[in-house]
Amino acid sequence: MRADAKKNRSQILTVARDVVTEHGADASMRDIARRAGVGLATLLRHFPTREALFEALLCTHLDALTRKADELEASAPADEALLTWFRALVAFAQGYKGVVAMMAAAHTNPDSALYASCEAVHSAGARLLRRAQDEGTARADMNGDDLFALITALGWAVDQPSFAPRADHLVHLITSAILTSRPGQDARKAT
Template sequence: MRADAKKNRSQILTVARDVVTEHGADVSMRDIARRAGVGLATLLRHFPTREALFEALLCTNLDALAQKADDRETSISADDALLSWFRELVAFAQSYRGVVAMMAAAHANPDSALYASCAAVHSAGARLLLRAQEEGTARADMNGDDLFALVTALGWAVDQPSFASRADHLVHLITSAILTNRPGNDAGKATP
């Protein structure tokens, strides 16, 4: 790739990251190109579809989340590993409004540009859950699909302005329901 093409690609990704964080995943490709200082044709040459652009933006983050899960599998307790990974995934979903819908759609579509990264995150979460189940700290009646569904549902909820301020509380409620045998689990206690 020529130096100017690399520079354009980098500029597009930098601007797209900011614009998506600011306005959500429904932002127009034309607006991203304008704000990046390139023509729409240049943007489309690098990223022929909206999904291709989001793949480039999101895959790095999703792959990092999968790697963090791998790192935590043996470095900290199973329940702490699952809890911290779950929180990071929800925080990631909050940082890119609209990403949860894309992840949920990509999860079941092998033709999606996001499929491989979503599958890696799903698999990583499933491994963390299984480890916590084997240690007896997580409920036994759920699997990786259930965990992914809960993360995406919670990600959707905290993406809504009316629930965003309660994100930490909602994460706590969901993780308390998953990690039922965790020492100090205060599930059932009233929280304002």
């Protein structure tokens, strides 16, 4: 890639991150191009679809969440690993308004630019859930799809201004419903 093309791509991503943080997943591609100081055609050469732009923006974060799941799996008790990872994913979703809807749609669409990253996050969560289930610290009647759906629902809720201030409480409620008591410990202490 030529130096000017690399500079344009980097500038587009920097501006897109700010615009998406301000306006969410429905941010205007024209607005991003204008603020980045490039033409819409230049933006579209680098990122032919909104999903391709989001994939570039979110890939680093989603990959970090997948790595975090691996680290937690190796270093923390199963219920704590699941809880810590769940909270990290919700915090990520709060940083990009509207991203959970895109993730939910991409998760079952192999043609989506976000599919691979979303599938990796989904698989990481399912692994953490299975580990907690195997240790008897998570409900046995749910699977990775259920976990992903709950995260998506919670991500949508905390995107709403009326629910955003209650995000921590909502995370606590949902994780309390997922996690069971460890022997000799109240479920609330685990969350």
